[in-house]
Amino acid sequence: MPSLAIDRDFLREYAKLEKPVQDRVTEAFAKFEQSSHAGQHLEKVSNARDDRFRTIRITQFWRGVVLAPESGDTYTLLKVLPHDDAYVWAQRRSASVNATTGRIEIRDVSAIMDSMTGLAGIAKHAPVMLFDGVSDADLRRLGIDEQTLAFARVLTDPVQLDAARSFLPGTQWDVLAGLAAGLSPEEVWAELGEAIVGEHYDPDDLSAAVARSSDRVVLVDGPDELLAVLRHPFALWRVYLHPVQRKTVEAHYRGPARVSGGPGTGKTVVALHRARYLARLDDGPVLLTTFTSTLTGSLSAGLKLLVESDQVRERIDVRNVDQLAHQVFRDHHGAPRLLDAGQENELWRSVITALGLPFSEAFLKQEWRQVILAQNVSTAQEYLSAKRTGRGRRLGPRQRAEVWQAIWDFSQRLREYDLWTHEMVCAEAARLLEGQADKPYRHIVVDEAQDLSPAQWRLLRAAVDRGPNDLFLVGDTHQRIYSHVVSLRDVGIEVAGRSTRLTLNYRTTAEILAWSLGLVRGEPIDDMDGGLDSLAGCRSEMHGMLPTITGYHRKSGELDGLSATVRGWLEAGVKPGEIGVAARARWLVDAAVKVLTADSVPAVALTGAAVPADAVSVGTMHRMKGLEFRCLAVIGVNDKSVPPVGAVTSAADDASAHRQDMQRERCLLFVACTRAREQLSVSWHGDRSELLAGLG
Numbered sequence: 001m002p003s004l005a006i007d008r009d010f011l012r013e014y015a016k017l018e019k020p021v022q023d024r025v026t027e028a029f030a031k032f033e034q035s036s037h038a039g040q041h042l043e044k045v046s047n048a049r050d051d052r053f054r055t056i057r058i059t060q061f062w063r064g065v066v067l068a069p070e071s072g073d074t075y076t077l078l079k080v081l082p083h084d085d086a087y088v089w090a091q092r093r094s095a096s097v098n099a100t101t102g103r104i105e106i107r108d109v110s111a112i113m114d115s116m117t118g119l120a121g122i123a124k125h126a127p128v129m130l131f132d133g134v135s136d137a138d139l140r141r142l143g144i145d146e147q148t149l150a151f152a153r154v155l156t157d158p159v160q161l162d163a164a165r166s167f168l169p170g171t172q173w174d175v176l177a178g179l180a181a182g183l184s185p186e187e188v189w190a191e192l193g194e195a196i197v198g199e200h201y202d203p204d205d206l207s208a209a210v211a212r213s214s215d216r217v218v219l220v221d222g223p224d225e226l227l228a229v230l231r232h233p234f235a236l237w238r239v240y241l242h243p244v245q246r247k248t249v250e251a252h253y254r255g256p257a258r259v260s261g262g263p264g265t266g267k268t269v270v271a272l273h274r275a276r277y278l279a280r281l282d283d284g285p286v287l288l289t290t291f292t293s294t295l296t297g298s299l300s301a302g303l304k305l306l307v308e309s310d311q312v313r314e315r316i317d318v319r320n321v322d323q324l325a326h327q328v329f330r331d332h333h334g335a336p337r338l339l340d341a342g343q344e345n346e347l348w349r350s351v352i353t354a355l356g357l358p359f360s361e362a363f364l365k366q367e368w369r370q371v372i373l374a375q376n377v378s379t380a381q382e383y384l385s386a387k388r389t390g391r392g393r394r395l396g397p398r399q400r401a402e403v404w405q406a407i408w409d410f411s412q413r414l415r416e417y418d419l420w421t422h423e424m425v426c427a428e429a430a431r432l433l434e435g436q437a438d439k440p441y442r443h444i445v446v447d448e449a450q451d452l453s454p455a456q457w458r459l460l461r462a463a464v465d466r467g468p469n470d471l472f473l474v475g476d477t478h479q480r481i482y483s484h485v486v487s488l489r490d491v492g493i494e495v496a497g498r499s500t501r502l503t504l505n506y507r508t509t510a511e512i513l514a515w516s517l518g519l520v521r522g523e524p525i526d527d528m529d530g531g532l533d534s535l536a537g538c539r540s541e542m543h544g545m546l547p548t549i550t551g552y553h554r555k556s557g558e559l560d561g562l563s564a565t566v567r568g569w570l571e572a573g574v575k576p577g578e579i580g581v582a583a584r585a586r587w588l589v590d591a592a593v594k595v596l597t598a599d600s601v602p603a604v605a606l607t608g609a610a611v612p613a614d615a616v617s618v619g620t621m622h623r624m625k626g627l628e629f630r631c632l633a634v635i636g637v638n639d640k641s642v643p644p645v646g647a648v649t650s651a652a653d654d655a656s657a658h659r660q661d662m663q664r665e666r667c668l669l670f671v672a673c674t675r676a677r678e679q680l681s682v683s684w685h686g687d688r689s690e691l692l693a694g695l696g
């Protein structure tokens, strides 16, 4: 019986078909898969360039295009098109095996030949060519074959390459796009070739090539798997992974591993696949975690789509780190009595007054969290020698002794009243797990790792035994929106030699990404492992409009402008649920909802985990983490609101804390802007924020 493979483009088109046609497609291929003489169902294409393309009847009007192997029985579903289009499509194209990756490639030979003539004419008069800096040898090493090489050599402009995306062989186009974006041949090699170097591939063995092409073709084994793939045709991420994503998901790591990468590069997708991969190993419980309950909600939703088997799903526990901490705490001590923020401030104030100290409560609070709890300091001696990296204000030995006294008094009073903060619950849970031989998890996968505090890292470290595939961390320090600067090494997590960087953005157009990267360019941001992180090479292969950047005199003018922008998107056919509005402050969120609603645009302020399907989502920049919208307006980006007065320590008080606060605000704006998929509008009233300086 034949094996079926489904091409990514097929699934994309299937998603757009009317339901009755979808049902007929499913039926036709389920029947095909069960037939003992597959060839009988297929029709040859007359005048084909490549006689391995066949068609299959779906209805009188629709045909599927199938790649049939000369030997073997793996049939790849490439297209579903109206009858005549299906034949024209198949006549123009050929299939081949990429010499470097061994993966299948389809090209529109007619289009390549037609456009090459015109491009060669332009090239004659061009002073420089697009790939002058790359040798033929390098191009061939990266899998560029003779026809694509000849095409690449007549290109003078990246725009011509963009236009060729639909007809060049996919992987070869990716290579050229990477080089055109400024990656070196070695960097492109690392992205595309590293996983599969050194083999010689049989150019005629299409079945083997299909089996290697997991980034664009999925092999389905039986009707159940076919249905499982066709059930969520929009969620391509469930089925097709970039080779670097796939390699990372399926790697065996001897210890903790880390994946970094700019916004939209599929880090969460990798975390979800990794959790499923580990659960399928069936060697112990898997924890999939992150730092907020909202984000945990979207991880659960993603996992529900990805994992079809209840048995596998049950092996994965999805909960945020604080939930884990409280669970462990409760199991040993019962529910903690929690101190709220107001009570905490009051307690600090009374300690300061009682001791007559020259420190503010904000300073002591941060010192307690960022030094004492972060490093698990428990004695005066330990505190005297503790690292205070990033704490700005220097303290002499006498001042350290005073600070220690205050913190000790504070802790003493908490103990007296049996009161706890979330951080203390976390630290206590870590202590309990450290002393426990039987760990609750065999594997832990962490999303948005950049925002976890040191105490939370200690808890995770203590919740799993050291060993192969113990911890898998996914994050982007350029998107850190809380102030936890953590050195993984300091919390007992060594990722050296087990780090991967993702660079291809699947979410945002190149125009929006380039503009947003301008917000963080040149900012020295740590990599959580003693070095600096870099977003170099982060790129998108989708194109669209430039962001619109608009200043208004008054708030009312900006809100009217927002309403007009959103109405413009709706009139262009964008659905309300595909539109987002982000603001730094809650009051501006509420004002935006009011204005939009008054203008008869359905809009809601985001609160819990749910994002409305039929209304514009309006939320704070913090709330935007983990979301994405086709069109997004970021409003109120003015000098008083971004950053808000009061959220940033003044440079005169503490230069280092000031820098850190400004960086956090910059990253927050970066997070907000990179939630846009196709269109981004940024606006302000009054004077624009200094964070927008230099950005047009």
Ligand SMILES: Nc1ncnc2c1ncn2[C@@H]1O[C@H](COP(=O)(O)OP(=O)(O)OP(=O)(O)O)[C@@H](O)[C@H]1O
Residues within 6 Å of the ligand: 236, 237, 240, 241, 242, 245, 261, 262, 263, 264, 265, 266, 267, 268, 269, 270, 476, 479, 505, 506, 507, 626, 628, 674
């Ligand atoms: N291999 C893939 N194929 C198709 N789509 C993908 C793939 N990987 C990721 N995506 C899509 O790209 C978008 C961004 O993915 P994801 O949220 O995992 O990125 P991220 O790196 O975690 O983003 P951020 O850091 O900005 O939150 C999502 O819409 C996701 O479905």
